[in-house]
Amino acid sequence: MKLILDIAFTHVLARVRQTLVGMMGVAMGVGFSVMMASLMEGSQRDFVAQLVDSLPHITISDERRSPPRQPAEDVYAAVEITGLRTPVIRPGIRNPFALMASLETWLHGAVAPSVQSRAVIRYAGRDTAANVIGVDPRREALVSKLPSQIRKGTLESLYKSSNAIILGDKLAEKIGARVGNTISLASGTGQVLSCTVVGLFHSGLSQADESQSYTLIKTAQILAGQTGLVNAIRIRVGDILGAREVATRIEAQTGYKSVSWQEANEDLLSAFQIRNFIMYTVVGAILLVASFGTYNIISTITHEKTRDIAILKSLGFTERTVRRIFLVEAMLIGMAGTAAGWLLGFVLCLMLGTIEFKSPFMDATRLPLYYTPVHYALAGCVAMTASAIAGYLPARKAAGVHPVEIIRGAS
Amino acid sequence: MRDPVQATKGALIELHSVTKTIGDGVLTTLVRDIDLVVNSGEFVAITGPSGSGKSSLLYLLGLLDVPTSGTIVIRGQDATRLSEKERAYLRLSLLGFVFQFHFLLPEFSALANVMLPMRALGRLDDAQMRKRAHGLLDSLGLAEHAAKLPGQMSGGQRQRVAIARALANDPLVILADEPTGNLDTKSSEQVLSIFRQLVAETGRSIVTVTHDLALAARMDRQIHIVDGRIVPAD
Numbered sequence: 001m002k003l004i005l006d007i008a009f010t011h012v013l014a015r016v017r018q019t020l021v022g023m024m025g026v027a028m029g030v031g032f033s034v035m036m037a038s039l040m041e042g043s044q045r046d047f048v049a050q051l052v053d054s055l056p057h058i059t060i061s062d063e064r065r066s067p068p069r070q071p072a073e074d075v076y077a078a079v080e081i082t083g084l085r086t087p088v089i090r091p092g093i094r095n096p097f098a099l100m101a102s103l104e105t106w107l108h109g110a111v112a113p114s115v116q117s118r119a120v121i122r123y124a125g126r127d128t129a130a131n132v133i134g135v136d137p138r139r140e141a142l143v144s145k146l147p148s149q150i151r152k153g154t155l156e157s158l159y160k161s162s163n164a165i166i167l168g169d170k171l172a173e174k175i176g177a178r179v180g181n182t183i184s185l186a187s188g189t190g191q192v193l194s195c196t197v198v199g200l201f202h203s204g205l206s207q208a209d210e211s212q213s214y215t216l217i218k219t220a221q222i223l224a225g226q227t228g229l230v231n232a233i234r235i236r237v238g239d240i241l242g243a244r245e246v247a248t249r250i251e252a253q254t255g256y257k258s259v260s261w262q263e264a265n266e267d268l269l270s271a272f273q274i275r276n277f278i279m280y281t282v283v284g285a286i287l288l289v290a291s292f293g294t295y296n297i298i299s300t301i302t303h304e305k306t307r308d309i310a311i312l313k314s315l316g317f318t319e320r321t322v323r324r325i326f327l328v329e330a331m332l333i334g335m336a337g338t339a340a341g342w343l344l345g346f347v348l349c350l351m352l353g354t355i356e357f358k359s360p361f362m363d364a365t366r367l368p369l370y371y372t373p374v375h376y377a378l379a380g381c382v383a384m385t386a387s388a389i390a391g392y393l394p395a396r397k398a399a400g401v402h403p404v405e406i407i408r409g410a411s
Numbered sequence: 412m413r414d415p416v417q418a419t420k421g422a423l424i425e426l427h428s429v430t431k432t433i434g435d436g437v438l439t440t441l442v443r444d445i446d447l448v449v450n451s452g453e454f455v456a457i458t459g460p461s462g463s464g465k466s467s468l469l470y471l472l473g474l475l476d477v478p479t480s481g482t483i484v485i486r487g488q489d490a491t492r493l494s495e496k497e498r499a500y501l502r503l504s505l506l507g508f509v510f511q512f513h514f515l516l517p518e519f520s521a522l523a524n525v526m527l528p529m530r531a532l533g534r535l536d537d538a539q540m541r542k543r544a545h546g547l548l549d550s551l552g553l554a555e556h557a558a559k560l561p562g563q564m565s566g567g568q569r570q571r572v573a574i575a576r577a578l579a580n581d582p583l584v585i586l587a588d589e590p591t592g593n594l595d596t597k598s599s600e601q602v603l604s605i606f607r608q609l610v611a612e613t614g615r616s617i618v619t620v621t622h623d624l625a626l627a628a629r630m631d632r633q634i635h636i637v638d639g640r641i642v643p644a645d
Contacts, residue, residue: 308516315508316500318500404467407510
């Protein structure tokens with residue numbers, strides 16, 4: 001084996017330029033693959049992280065997957081019942097605090113209730129429609145980024161006065177209200193409340209900033225006329241990927257529709273699978289092209305070395321040994337190329353990482369890149385396999401050289 | 412190393428009615444129905460005009476080629492029935508080749524070239540191989556050229572390195588194809604005297620193909636080939 005390596009090394013080193021070209025082919029293939037993979041997975045992970053960060057992992061809502069059975073259906077074994085007036089079931093999750101307490105006995109994570117209602121906000125003669133969301137400030141901090149989005153005051157300011165409200169900064173701007181002003185809220189059920197503005201928030205999402213406001217649960221319940229009911233319970237779990245199972249369990253336990261972040265973003269996640277498929281196809285194509293370079297070089301070397309092969313075989317080298325020599329040469333080029341490619345890929349990633357994107361709609365961001373040995377190992381494996389195949393074909397041809405024909409031709 | 416003379420008295424290579432034809436449609440017969448025995452300690456010349464099949468005969472003797480019909484027996488073993496790998500092993504351990512063109516590997520030094528067959532055989536360790544290769548080069552007057560590449564040596568020197576390589580694994584038979592064909596008179600004489608010395612001192616057999624009848628006349632036995640057949644010498 002040492003002899004094989006020795007001859008292979010000598011051949012490869014004797015053709016520095018060709019070897020370098022072949023190496024560079026493989027290196028570029030590996031380098032760009034690593035960069036592509038890093039970029040694709042980076043952006044995907046960045047997206048998921050933002051998704052998971054900004055939204056609750058599981059939302060239990062007051063909807064049900066199937067409508068509740070009518071009492072008459074339970075009493076009579078009828079095929080169809082017509083002309084019944086269905087009882088009004090007030091929307092909302094009943095007895096939310098007992099429900100939350102029971103969830104907290106087995107759930108690893110944080111749970112927070114919220115009440116959704118709509119109202120017209122009026123101040124100084126100007127009015128606008130807004131969503132009024134009732135939250136529990138202490139619990140809210142555990143499930144959403146709201147506390148960090150508050151620009152004036154704090155979420156705890158909601159406790160400061162009896163009817164306190166925090167407005168989106170653009171909403172406040174629209175009606176001209178400032179912190180300390182008293183505004184009036186009129187709901188669809190006819191309730192009118194006077195509230196004191198105790199804070200402003202800025203989420204970066206203009207739709208939310210223009211139309212949302214937060215109050216205590218109690219205030220929102222009064223406004224919506226649904227004392228004791230909440231509309232949603234949001235959950236953050238420790239194990240993000242297990243959210244789907246937890247949601248299923250909650251739904252089975254409570255009967256309320258419980259949606260995990262995966263279910264809510266099913267379409268996005270399946271788009272990612274297609275994206276990944278495209279990425280690996282492109283990466284594979286790059287490496288395939290690179291391996292053609294290796295094939296070319298090993299072919300050239302074997303062609304140039306036909307006479308040496310004949311000599312080796314006449315000396316008593318077996319076909320197997322000759323085949324191995326050229327296979328090893330291809331692997332050497334592949335290995336050197338892979339190593340150089342890893343370096344190239346890493347440097348490319350670092351360089352891409354310094355590019356800054358400025359956009360009028362967002363804060364300046366850098367390309368999200370994901371560094372993992374898996375990409376390097378994967379590109380390396382594919383490159384080495386491609387090199388082995390690219391080397392094997394010419395190597396097999398070299399091993400088949402008939403020494404007599406070559407010797408006869410040379411002398 | 413073993414003593415080849417003691418180990419094998421008598422016939423080393425026997426050819427029994429060996430015929431070699433090549434070509435698919437139009438068949439060309441290179442050698443026809445040859446019976447030949449190479450004994451130990453013989454210095455044999457194969458002569459004949461160009462295209463008479465003398466080189467083909469040498470390649471058959473050296474197991475580089477397989478006959479179309481007939482058998483080649485080496486030390487009592489039928490070589491025509493062996494696999495490619497087994498024949499390669501016989502070449503490596505029992506036979507040494509010297510060609511008209513030196514056929515050294517251009518990227519390897521003289522010493523490395525001589526060591527190649529030893530390394531392929533793997534009977535000696537590195538230090539022993541190095542010592543033996545140096546010894547062989549010394550005996551052929553190439554001591555100071557051991558580290559040179561073939562390109563840095565003269566034709567005669569290269570041919571002597573090729574002889575040293577042929578001797579690397581202490582073969583029973585050396586097969587030479589026009590070994591002096593590319594050399595000037597002085598180098599030719601040198602090669603010839605080396606061969607004669609080998610036969611006299613170590614009891615090896617040497618089979619040389621040559622078209623030079625004067626050269627052939629100086630060897631122990633002459634085999635004359637015309638159109639692939641052995642004909643009695645005039």
